[in-house]
Amino acid sequence: MTTANLPIPPSSPAPVQPYVDRKRFAWVLSLLVPLSIATGPLLWAAFIGAAWFSQVAGITWVGLLGLIISTGGVGGF
Numbered sequence: 001m002t003t004a005n006l007p008i009p010p011s012s013p014a015p016v017q018p019y020v021d022r023k024r025f026a027w028v029l030s031l032l033v034p035l036s037i038a039t040g041p042l043l044w045a046a047f048i049g050a051a052w053f054s055q056v057a058g059i060t061w062v063g064l065l066g067l068i069i070s071t072g073g074v075g076g077f
Contacts, residue, residue: 047075
């Protein structure tokens with residue numbers, strides 16, 4: 001075997017680039033799981049609060065209709 005067929009190694013190594021995580025901002029989305037656990041009971045309390053208010057406040061049918069539409073719009077997603 002002759003050395004004429006072997007590749008010649010480079011004289012200096014290529015510069016090493018620092019690692020950059022391109023999806024690093026997506027890690028913030030991992031906080032949505034704990035927040036969703038806390039959001040469920042809070043939304044339930046808010047809508048039970050609307051139901052309680054509709055019975056206790058003694059509002060007219062127009063006010064009740066507005067309460068239904070606003071609660072459904074907020075809770076209907």
